[in-house]
Amino acid sequence: MQKNDEGHWVDGRTAVAKYHLQARCNAKIMEMTCHYLDQLCGDGTPPKVTTMTAKARVDKETGELLEPKQTTVKKYSFTYAMAWDRLSSGRGLVSRFDRQTLELLSLLIAASRRLTPVTSIGDDLMGEIEAWREKLRSIHEFVDNGQKPVYLTQRLRRSPEQLQAAMKVCHPAPDGTWRVDLDQLRDKLRALDADCPSEPKEADKWWWQQGRLDYSAHYNIRTGRRFTGEGFDSKAVRDALEWIWEVPSVTTPMDREAINHDLGLVDDWRNEVRKFREIKKPTSADKEEVVSFLRVLVPALSTARNGFIRD
Numbered sequence: 001m002q003k004n005d006e007g008h009w010v011d012g013r014t015a016v017a018k019y020h021l022q023a024r025c026n027a028k029i030m031e032m033t034c035h036y037l038d039q040l041c042g043d044g045t046p047p048k049v050t051t052m053t054a055k056a057r058v059d060k061e062t063g064e065l066l067e068p069k070q071t072t073v074k075k076y077s078f079t080y081a082m083a084w085d086r087l088s089s090g091r092g093l094v095s096r097f098d099r100q101t102l103e104l105l106s107l108l109i110a111a112s113r114r115l116t117p118v119t120s121i122g123d124d125l126m127g128e129i130e131a132w133r134e135k136l137r138s139i140h141e142f143v144d145n146g147q148k149p150v151y152l153t154q155r156l157r158r159s160p161e162q163l164q165a166a167m168k169v170c171h172p173a174p175d176g177t178w179r180v181d182l183d184q185l186r187d188k189l190r191a192l193d194a195d196c197p198s199e200p201k202e203a204d205k206w207w208w209q210q211g212r213l214d215y216s217a218h219y220n221i222r223t224g225r226r227f228t229g230e231g232f233d234s235k236a237v238r239d240a241l242e243w244i245w246e247v248p249s250v251t252t253p254m255d256r257e258a259i260n261h262d263l264g265l266v267d268d269w270r271n272e273v274r275k276f277r278e279i280k281k282p283t284s285a286d287k288e289e290v291v292s293f294l295r296v297l298v299p300a301l302s303t304a305r306n307g308f309i310r311d
Helices: 027-041 080-088 096-112 123-144 152-156 160-169 182-195 200-211 234-241 253-277 284-300
Strands: 019-025 048-053 065-067 070-075 217-223 244-246
Touching: 019 027, 019 234, 027 080, 027 096, 027 217, 027 244, 080 217, 080 234, 096 123, 096 253, 123 284, 152 160, 152 182, 152 244, 160 182, 160 200, 217 234, 253 284
Parallel strands: none
Antiparallel strands: 019 217, 048 070
16 A cells, blocks of 8 residues: 555556566565565465466577476565665555554554544544544554564674585485574574685675576566666665665564554444434434543543554
């Protein structure tokens, strides 16, 4: 979900990508990047395997077909293109937990519009309701803006070349893909440290030689934003997308309990309004009763209290 130029929430499915960014990378690392991004930020659904049309590759000398016109790819619920779009624009990534919390929060924002008086309630009480609605919208925007990811390079204080060198001698997954086992990775790094030259320049060269991987794939990113050129090269894309290990969550199970609690309160209010409107000629006592119900309900809103998500 994102806001359009008029400030309305839209799902973005009608957006048209005008530009294409292609960044060189290693195929194994790209697959690992796709896996962890989807695990950390996706909706939890399994990736869909689909067949896409691609340009056939032919040996120029023999005419032998090297790659067919069709290729099988995985489609993830959260992709590296989505991650790049957010990170390159200064936003963070939204963890899977926060993403699920946002869905609940969106329900409450929609439900909050139903917390409308059926008779005069006074400016103070109406002001509390409006302040609560505005707080929900502000918190949604805060959570949706995401958090800066934690990279494995930061976690282990190692360079990408060092991590690549260790991954090359780690045991791959049964299907040959790369998956991070922190204990095993640390053991391999310590073993490599023992063979590494002590002189800094020689050490950098040694790690580069040990960790060098061929660029056998590309990050293909279609985007609606034009890149200015400087800083948006292959290295910038790799630095932003690769070795992401954690995406911090800013919401908690207690925040979800608060949201669900308030969804229940709004349902209670709707039932009260339904009963009130069934009265053909409400008396002053009937009106006071429904106002009193609202006066009790508003202070009981858990999401309006300090301590909800970012307070």
